[in-house]
Amino acid sequence: MAERLKHHQLGLFGHPVKHSRSPQIHAAFAKQFGIDLDYQLIDASTATLPQQFKDWMQHAHGCNITVPHKNNIMPLLDHYTERAHLSQAVNTVYWQAGELWGDNTDGDGLVLDLQQKNTTLKGARVLIIGAGGATQGIIPSLLNHGVTHISIKNRDLNKADKLAAQFDRCATYDPSDTSGFDLLIHATSMGHKGLCPSLESTWFNANTTAYDLSYGRAAEAFLKAAQAQGASRVFDGLGMLYGQAALAFEIWFGHRPVVSLPPGS
Numbered sequence: 001m002a003e004r005l006k007h008h009q010l011g012l013f014g015h016p017v018k019h020s021r022s023p024q025i026h027a028a029f030a031k032q033f034g035i036d037l038d039y040q041l042i043d044a045s046t047a048t049l050p051q052q053f054k055d056w057m058q059h060a061h062g063c064n065i066t067v068p069h070k071n072n073i074m075p076l077l078d079h080y081t082e083r084a085h086l087s088q089a090v091n092t093v094y095w096q097a098g099e100l101w102g103d104n105t106d107g108d109g110l111v112l113d114l115q116q117k118n119t120t121l122k123g124a125r126v127l128i129i130g131a132g133g134a135t136q137g138i139i140p141s142l143l144n145h146g147v148t149h150i151s152i153k154n155r156d157l158n159k160a161d162k163l164a165a166q167f168d169r170c171a172t173y174d175p176s177d178t179s180g181f182d183l184l185i186h187a188t189s190m191g192h193k194g195l196c197p198s199l200e201s202t203w204f205n206a207n208t209t210a211y212d213l214s215y216g217r218a219a220e221a222f223l224k225a226a227q228a229q230g231a232s233r234v235f236d237g238l239g240m241l242y243g244q245a246a247l248a249f250e251i252w253f254g255h256r257p258v259v260s261l262p263p264g265s
Contacts, residue, residue, distance in 0.1 A: 008037040009059055010252070012075070013049065014066035022064060025242060029249045029257035037061070046072055058097040062094040062252045064245075076103045085261055086140040089133050092248040102239045103251060106134070107141025109244025110213070110237075111160075116233060116259075119183065119209050122146030127173065129153050129197050130187035131160045134213055137165050138187070151177065153197075180205035184231065186212040186222045196221035213237040238262075 008030075010182030012022045023039040030037045042063075043054045048071055055075055056063065058142045070089035074080060077093065080102035084090050114121060118170035124147050128135050131154035140149060154160035163168040181203050190197060191214045210226030210233070212219035219236035226234050242259045250256045 007223050007254075008035060008061040009040075010037055010061055010063060010101045011040040011056060012064045012066060013044050013053060013056075013069055015043055015045055017043050017066065017070060017087055019262065020066070020249035021241065022245060025151070025245045026249060028260075029051070029246065030208055032257050033253065033255050035253060044069065049073070057093070059098065062080050064248060065093065067092050067133075070137070074102060074227055076100075081106065083140055087137040091137075091244065092251055100224050103248075105244040105251070107138040108212075109242075110240045111141045111145050112247070112259075113235075113239030114183075114211070116239065117233075121183075123148050124182040125179070126141075126150045126154060126171045126183045126185065126189055127181040127203055128185045129162045132187065134187040138213075139170065140183070143167060149255050151181070156222035165234055178202040181208060184208060184210045184226065186210070186214075186219075189214075191218035191221055194195060194221060196225045199229050201229055206230075207232050208236045211237070213240060215241060
């Protein structure tokens with residue numbers, strides 16, 4: 001169905017979505033290859049998602065999925081990839097042989113950004129704060145790229161235990177571990193309320209990189225706190241946003257766009 005369309009209709013399902021940069025990002029990607037596309041933002045509640053998605057995909061080339069629907073979308077698809085299965089989340093939907101497939105490019109988008117920032121993952125020890133869908137979405141990619149161990153810290157220890165048990169080389173954070181981490185990732189939504197989780201000085205060493213999966217103002221509190229604790233480098237998640245978008249674009253069109261972040265990013 002989608003392959004027959006000359007004008008490619010794409011969109012982002014989520015709630016809320018009006019703040020998203022995805023239309024601008026994909027417009028810039030499409031320009032690199034002379035592709036004509038229309039990328040729209042579709043605000044959908046959990047109750048309205050199934051019908052909105054069904055109607056939209058009758059005429060669309062594909063779509064992205066963001067919170068809170070990365071898991072909700074899965075029952076509406078015919079198939080999903082192994083990395084989507086491991087993540088139990090989908091952020092990219094595409095047509096293949098007349099059937100709807102779901103994939104998850106979040107984790108590989110993060111890895112792509114970290115690699116571009118010359119962050120070594122092979123042999124790294126990682127601490128992730130938060131045990132929600134965002135964390136589950138990035139763990140497989142981090143492990144696939146040689147991370148030695150991932151510790152998961154979460155207010156709900158049972159949730160952290162349950163998530164860690166799904167993966168090798170993962171464990172709930174042990175407070176007695178004072179050897180420091182090479183990479184510290186903030187994966188909660190606290191920053192959207194201007195808040196930051198409590199950070200321990202023992203998590204940091206001379207080479208610790210701190211990364212917030214959020215970007216812009218939502219990442220400021222964590223990144224400032226990490227700098228104060230001695231992080232050698234701090235980054236927000238804007239590069240991850242562009243990275244996962246580039247990988248989604250490649251799924252839809254078979255071309256990997258060049259990623260150029262806005263000045264100052």
